[in-house]
Amino acid sequence: MSRPCSHSRSGDRRGCQAGARVTLGQLTWLLAWLLPWLAITQLALGLALPGQARGIAATTLAPAGATPRGIAECGTLHLPAVWRQGAPPGNEALEGTPLGGLSALGWEPDTETLYLASDEGWLHRARLSFEDDWLVDFTLLASHPLRDAAGLALRGDAADAESLLVEAGSTGDTTLLIGFEREHRLQRFRPDGHPIGDPLRPPGLVEADHNAGAEALAAHRHEGLIVGLEGPVRGLAEGNTRLFAPESGRQWRYPLAPEAGSALTALEAHGDHLLALERAFAPPAPLVISLRRVRLTDSNTATVETLSRLSSGEGWRLDNFEGLTRLDDERFLMVSDDNFIRLQSTLLSCFRLRDG
Numbered sequence: 001m002s003r004p005c006s007h008s009r010s011g012d013r014r015g016c017q018a019g020a021r022v023t024l025g026q027l028t029w030l031l032a033w034l035l036p037w038l039a040i041t042q043l044a045l046g047l048a049l050p051g052q053a054r055g056i057a058a059t060t061l062a063p064a065g066a067t068p069r070g071i072a073e074c075g076t077l078h079l080p081a082v083w084r085q086g087a088p089p090g091n092e093a094l095e096g097t098p099l100g101g102l103s104a105l106g107w108e109p110d111t112e113t114l115y116l117a118s119d120e121g122w123l124h125r126a127r128l129s130f131e132d133d134w135l136v137d138f139t140l141l142a143s144h145p146l147r148d149a150a151g152l153a154l155r156g157d158a159a160d161a162e163s164l165l166v167e168a169g170s171t172g173d174t175t176l177l178i179g180f181e182r183e184h185r186l187q188r189f190r191p192d193g194h195p196i197g198d199p200l201r202p203p204g205l206v207e208a209d210h211n212a213g214a215e216a217l218a219a220h221r222h223e224g225l226i227v228g229l230e231g232p233v234r235g236l237a238e239g240n241t242r243l244f245a246p247e248s249g250r251q252w253r254y255p256l257a258p259e260a261g262s263a264l265t266a267l268e269a270h271g272d273h274l275l276a277l278e279r280a281f282a283p284p285a286p287l288v289i290s291l292r293r294v295r296l297t298d299s300n301t302a303t304v305e306t307l308s309r310l311s312s313g314e315g316w317r318l319d320n321f322e323g324l325t326r327l328d329d330e331r332f333l334m335v336s337d338d339n340f341i342r343l344q345s346t347l348l349s350c351f352r353l354r355d356g
Helices: 023-034 036-046
Strands: 055-057 071-079 102-108 112-116 120-131 134-145 161-166 174-180 186-188 196-200 214-220 224-229 240-244 251-255 263-272 273-280 289-293 303-313 321-327 331-336 346-353
Touching: 023 112, 071 303, 102 174, 102 331, 112 174, 112 321, 134 346, 161 224, 174 214, 186 214, 214 273, 224 263, 240 263, 263 289, 273 321
Parallel strands: 071 134, 102 161, 102 321, 161 214, 214 263, 263 321
Antiparallel strands: 055 071, 071 346, 102 112, 112 120, 120 134, 161 174, 174 186, 186 196, 214 224, 224 240, 240 251, 263 273, 273 289, 289 303, 321 331, 331 346
């Protein structure tokens, strides 16, 4: 996605201002969901929240009176473009940290820690607060630049993190596997942003488009690590992309949702199968977010079933959802990438899947 500003190799983020200049192409994104966001802003201003002093607002994705098919919200937060500590004061070093460009999520259940990666090469760590299983607050705990083997902060194309998987190391230490596009690769990191080992470049990434690489990572119960490419690759018909298992070398054709501009943006484990997050953006058509069940078959084609389809044309207050993680057996979390544009928003939304 677009990255209108870059951080220095030293990791200084103060020069990167959320809401940098908007290009003509980005303006199209703004117009596509400006009107729905006038309504959501009014709603957010009226809702009290523990983190309100830090710029966090409670909101909702569903239009009033909606009974959505396949999904039930369990709390949605509108996060600020820049972190403010509020009161009582916390880690003052985090004051002013940009929270834009969030493309990937990972949940560590043992410590109840949320990891968030941005396409500007930043790794954030946060704590969530729930009341009666409803998401009510977000607290930023740490923020680190992703670094190369020399200890320098990633920048430019090398920093474009798009997917994240939380792994447990052999000694129980947490490691994070992160997928990058533009400079296509997978790389393991410590929670402080320092790399572990050499980058991985599995053959399944070879034909990926420059801006449509390892957009999705998931741990499948039977196939192990699964990597999903964002969009069509050479050798596949339009409307299809690729899933692959680096360990076995197996590949599957993944049929994207029928809406124009559909792209795979995230994968997560879902029982014996996978849950896929897709975004369809092709103005003047509405923005559509789809949640889809993926079955990896013995053939070279995955079976995909749409569980829930959310459309801005039906009043859903949506943004550019790119990150997905599973909190427990019932609840998932997704996040939107605001592209560092003021009129877009970073939404962190908890939801449950349901039948019907």
